[in-house]
Amino acid sequence: MNRREFIVTSGVAGLVAASGPVAAKASAASAPSLMKLGDQTAPTNDAHLKYLARYGVRNICGYPQIEGGRLYATEDELKRMMDMAGKYGISVDCTAPPFLESSFIDREKHPAIMLAQSPERDRDIEHLQMFIKNCAAAGIPSIKYNMSILGVLRTGRKPGRGDAMDHVWKLSEAHPETPQTKAGHVDGEAFWERITYFLDRVIPVANEYKIRMACHPQDPGVPPEGYQGVNRVLGTIDGLKKFITIRESPYHGLNFCQGTVSENLENPSVEIFDLIRYFGTRKKIFNVHFRNIRGHRNDFEEVYPDEGDIDFVKAIKLYKEIGYAYMLMPDHVPLAESDPGSLQSFAFCYGYIRGLIQSVNAEA
Numbered sequence: 001m002n003r004r005e006f007i008v009t010s011g012v013a014g015l016v017a018a019s020g021p022v023a024a025k026a027s028a029a030s031a032p033s034l035m036k037l038g039d040q041t042a043p044t045n046d047a048h049l050k051y052l053a054r055y056g057v058r059n060i061c062g063y064p065q066i067e068g069g070r071l072y073a074t075e076d077e078l079k080r081m082m083d084m085a086g087k088y089g090i091s092v093d094c095t096a097p098p099f100l101e102s103s104f105i106d107r108e109k110h111p112a113i114m115l116a117q118s119p120e121r122d123r124d125i126e127h128l129q130m131f132i133k134n135c136a137a138a139g140i141p142s143i144k145y146n147m148s149i150l151g152v153l154r155t156g157r158k159p160g161r162g163d164a165m166d167h168v169w170k171l172s173e174a175h176p177e178t179p180q181t182k183a184g185h186v187d188g189e190a191f192w193e194r195i196t197y198f199l200d201r202v203i204p205v206a207n208e209y210k211i212r213m214a215c216h217p218q219d220p221g222v223p224p225e226g227y228q229g230v231n232r233v234l235g236t237i238d239g240l241k242k243f244i245t246i247r248e249s250p251y252h253g254l255n256f257c258q259g260t261v262s263e264n265l266e267n268p269s270v271e272i273f274d275l276i277r278y279f280g281t282r283k284k285i286f287n288v289h290f291r292n293i294r295g296h297r298n299d300f301e302e303v304y305p306d307e308g309d310i311d312f313v314k315a316i317k318l319y320k321e322i323g324y325a326y327m328l329m330p331d332h333v334p335l336a337e338s339d340p341g342s343l344q345s346f347a348f349c350y351g352y353i354r355g356l357i358q359s360v361n362a363e364a
Helices: 010-019 021-030 046-054 075-086 120-138 188-209 237-243 258-263 268-281 312-321 340-362
Strands: 036-039 059-062 091-095 142-145 156-159 165-170 212-215 252-257 285-289 292-296 299-303 327-329
Touching: 036 091, 036 340, 046 075, 059 075, 059 327, 075 091, 075 120, 120 142, 120 188, 142 285, 188 212, 188 252, 212 285, 237 268, 252 258, 252 268, 258 268, 258 285, 258 292, 258 299, 268 285, 268 312, 312 340
Parallel strands: 036 059, 036 327, 059 091, 091 142, 142 212, 212 252, 252 285, 285 327
Antiparallel strands: 156 165, 165 299, 292 299
């Protein structure tokens, strides 16, 4: 498993100004939200774009076809992808490099950044800097990425509703294949050094070209002593709060996986809303993976958005309240043998999220 503008008329603006802060708050609450139903599934080709358009998806994270094994797409490659999506009325609001994925380090073809291997990591960072520059030239405003060594950890599956199977993480039943990965022992200090080294070289370029860099939390969090020798510093709430303060910038923030953040809480049905507000009011949420879980830290299953512990109606109202303006994407849907590729499961999620957005926009 691997992982935009509201115009206020002069009449409304004048009314708000004349009526004071109470009227201003009421006006904001009744205004249409800027949120968009989004998607990040691959590939970005004609067949998949037709599928997305069929279910009302108009904004995506797209994946360009990159020639020759390069670690960055050219401006032309990005524009070809955008033109293809545009045929179906779809906007590419985000993209991702072909590395820095949510992958397990022993299977990662380009691990140098996460392994702190110089000069290889400097070369890979230069490729990402070029990718940022090309995204700006093509008109794609955001890049999502991961800083992963362990990848996405799960211990198995369990029956969900109907014939669905839900992914499960139960720390007490986790038995890694090896005591450590090829990364060896990576404590918190070492992991923060690698993160800071990366941000020091990437965020200034993102600032220059005005590209939002959205980092995914580590999924899931593990105990402080680590798992397979690795302390997942971005698998804790304190770690995410620290992360956004390093190289502070309006272009440095989170691919806010609501599911992953929920997984790292003891009482997610209560605690998640304060965290949406914390990161959202600081304008650090650049994408949302809008998925639900049942359970809590160290013991949870991933379920459909309408059946988990998190109240999605309450959540979307909060995203609207804080002025969140980007994509809400489904992620990690349950599996079923009768649904190869999970296209049906994703279609259900598209409709559910689209309905929530329409509903919250209809509220006075």
